[in-house]
């Protein structure tokens with residue numbers, strides 16, 4: 353197939369190429385050149401269309417697909433608290449095959465809208481990870497699955513800096529053999545000792561982190577999620593990765609993440 357007169361965002365730097373032709377054979381992009389013509393291929397006129405690389409959604413919970421908009425008007429804690437939230441109750445009471453059905457629907461929907469890779473914060477321990485893998489089998493999407501153990505601490509335990517009990521420590525190792533890394537709910541349910549243990553894994557580590565900013569700024573109020581009205585073309589989240597700068601420019605960060613966040617936060621508070 354030849355895509356004719358198509359514009360492209362090309363390569364790592366998303367270089368804009370205006371009105372060119374793309375040759376596709378065997379489901380693979382073969383050639384980009386404005387001079388491509390061929391009588392034996394089907395030609396599709398793509399005048400006015402833009403070809404872009406697949407999108408990456410770096411934070412999903414597609415395991416919740418069955419109860420996406422549940423309790424929209426409730427506060428986050430009663431909706432998604434990992435221990436007593438409404439979501440938890442629904443997921444527990446739904447048959448696995450139905451959860452799989454809705455996960456697969458979400459994958460289809462993502463692909464349709466151009467998302468070709470996603471990073472999922474998978475809940476439900478090893479069972480949750482295995483169920484998701486079942487749902488993802490034979491789907492043409494790329495996934496990074498971050499699992500978690502179903503162990504959450506009370507405020508008291510966090511104050512006493514309680515470590516993760518041994519049986520749960522063992523679960524972490526088994527879990528990580530079956531997924532790409534660990535996705536932690538947040539620092540409100542984990543003592544420093546727990547977080548340190550999670551940080552030891554060599555695989556990917558990720559955490560819901562608004563709580564960290566609250567700590568650094570000394571903010572005493574409540575975090576209000578999704579409080580801004582949705583706007584067109586909004587970028588609600590940016591992922592920062594400095595490994596390329598470290599590799600190519602031999603760059604080394606001068607301060608730690610915590611120190612950097614403190615400096616940034618005081619810059620904003622001192623602005624007149």
Ligand SMILES: [Zn+2]
Nearest residue numbers: 411413473560
């Ligand atoms: Zn999340």
